[in-house]
Amino acid sequence: MKRLLQKFDTLGLLLLVAAAIYYSVTNLWDKWSLGLAIAGGVFILVGLVANYQQILASLGKRSTKYATNYVVSVVLVVALVSGVNFIGKRHPRRLDLTSTGRFTLAPQTTQILQKLNKTLDIKAFFPGGDYPPLKELLVEYQTRSGHVRYEFIDPDRQPALAKQFDVSTYGTFSNPFTGTQMKFGTVVLVAGDRREKIEKRSEEVREEDLTNAIIKVLRTEMKKVYFIEGHGEKSPEDTERKGCSEAKKGLESQGFRVETTNLASQAKVPDDAKVAVMAGPTTAPFEQEMQFVNGFLNRGGGFLLMVDPAPAPGLEGFLKSWGVQVDNDVVLDVSGAGRLMGAGPQIPLVLRYESHKITDRFKAMTFFPLARSVGPSKETVSGITVESLFKSNANSWGETDLRGAEASFDEKKDLKGPLSLAVAVTKEVKPATEKEPAVKARMVVVGDSDFAANGYLQQGNGNLFLNMVSWLAQEEDLISIRPKSPEDRRVLLSQSQQRMLLYLTVIVLPGSVLIAGITVWTRRRR
Structure with missing residues (x-):
């Protein structure tokens, strides 16, 4: 019996590792993970009590001192790595290299999350109780505000909870471009006694959807x-x-x-x-x-x-x-900027803005047809x-002759730009x-x-x-720059380009490697 008790410390350590693995997989500290952790702690304590005589006898040995130094060093290294990991988890830094800033939260989202002053619970009902693309987005939201809490729920395994939040929209759909199976579900946001629901049947839940839902659930009127x-x-x-x-x-x-x-x-x-x-x-x-x-x-x-x-x-x-x-004029822009819109000078383009709450940090291009x-x-x-x-740019003017077939700047009649x-x-x-x-x-x-x-x-x-x-x-x-929908940035190739790509990847590159290998092998034979 004593030998069995002496093995409890090893069993307790295994239970603690199991609790840590369970938590890392489910991201939930529920009764199972808590039970494993408590049982592991109890078993380790029983094992230490059962082995206390051997522990005391080994403290004076030289090998024990070396082992102790080794264990302390390992503990310090683990503590250092864990501390760095904890800091990185609480203050993550990501580098978004996409041209459209796809993986960076919009200024409006960040602004709203920073001013969040009460708990916001986000419950995501998806088949299997998980959906990595949405989870990655929710992690970003949680990083920006400690008031954000999220939970993934499988509505088939927890039907009572799904019924409580009136959830019936979830399942899978086929991506029309790739043919892969993708999940869809319902996201419920809860702030106090107010709720807002996001239901998507054939597309993913985007940042735009989440931010708009947060605005609605927080609005008191x-x-x-x-x-x-x-x-x-x-x-x-x-x-x-x-x-x-x-x-x-x-x-x-x-x-x-x-x-x-x-x-x-x-x-x-x-x-x-x-x-x-x-x-x-x-x-x-x-x-x-x-x-x-x-x-x-x-x-x-x-x-x-x-x-x-x-x-x-x-x-x-x-x-x-x-x-x-x-x-009483029409603003004409002869800088050529209107060509970006496939139009002429009658569409002034605005790239710079005056200092005001409406245009604070506003840098997007805007245009005004017939202004x-x-x-x-x-x-x-x-x-x-x-x-x-x-205002319009410097290469613009206000044309006052609205009846003429052609427009040209007249210093005596027209208004010189830039014009408000x-x-x-x-x-x-x-x-x-x-x-x-x-x-x-x-x-x-x-x-x-x-x-x-x-x-x-x-x-x-x-x-x-x-x-x-x-x-x-x-x-x-x-007032800010709102989240934008992801752009469709597929590469469209003609038939000749597809053939060229096929020849390059299937014939030219493998053939070059094969020829190079035969050449090296032949020279070594000589």
Whole structure:
């Protein structure tokens, strides 16, 4: 019996190793891993008690001293390596060499995670209880914030938990390009008593999906954005090239609720509106309708106005009262940048931005088809701050002869670039008190509405539009560069290129190695 007890220390060590392996595989410290660890500790203690006489007798031997030095050295090395590994785990550094930054979290994601101040539980329901691509992404999120916790769950093995979170979407699908089987599932985000669900049937869960879900689950109120209609404006329901359905989709992904309103029939901007958008009116609104907008702004609302060149109305009278000047021109860019979009000089390209919350750290390229210049008026209005957001480049001008068949710069009539294309307006309508912050009216005026239309709402334009609305809604935390969808970067080869690649890899390279080998063998024979 005593001999059996003396072997317990070895058995205990094996149990501790098993607990460590179980935890490293499952990433869960559950009853099994805890039970193995406790049993291992108990067995080691029993083994040490059973062997204490032999241990005391061997302490005085020279071989024991050498062995002790050896064991201490090993322990120190293991402790050093473990410490370095722990630091590396808590503060990982990765080098992303992809041209699109595919493995780097977007600035908006990092910004939101750094400001996370409560626990966010992410439960991923996937077949088999694991999905490495998503796990790698969740590790990045957890690295950026200690408040993020994630867990993978197999809905077939834990049906009660799947039913609790109303999970029914999971399984496998075939990749149409490679034919490989891939998993899909449901990701549930829980913050307090709020939940948000991501369901994907035929594609992977991307960073964009996770970040948008985090925004929604953390938002305490659903802020409404109203698109004003009745004057030929672009509609958020229109899915055609000139519509704004993609803009609506982007706003909803950020947790906003989008609706439409008619000022003439409602006789006001809705009371629950946080932001009102007038996207390129083709006919002038009634003066009373703009008074409704004035009343909305003076309540602390946000207004996004996008005006197009004539014959579209410029709303000069309304904007003059807010310190904004709208020029009767079309901005032409002769730098050749418009060729990038397959267009001529009528599409000014913007690469540099003024200092403002909307454009903070914004470096993406944006473009504005058929834009007019909009800037601060020469006569300032008391209590109102007007700031330019971005300008056309130096090789541009504002063409004032809108009837001519050809355009050329006229120093006497035209406006020399760079020209302001958008402004941000701020007015304090209620001063701050000891209990409440100041209430401010906010307005953004852009000299083009097509930049937010479906046909032009690319990555840069889309981010800029969403930044404008976020600032107007006083959601500065959402102003940043958003995650972008992964690009399809497949290499497409013609038939001749495929044959050349086949000959090179199957015949030329192996043949060269074979010839080189025969040559060396022949020389050695001589």
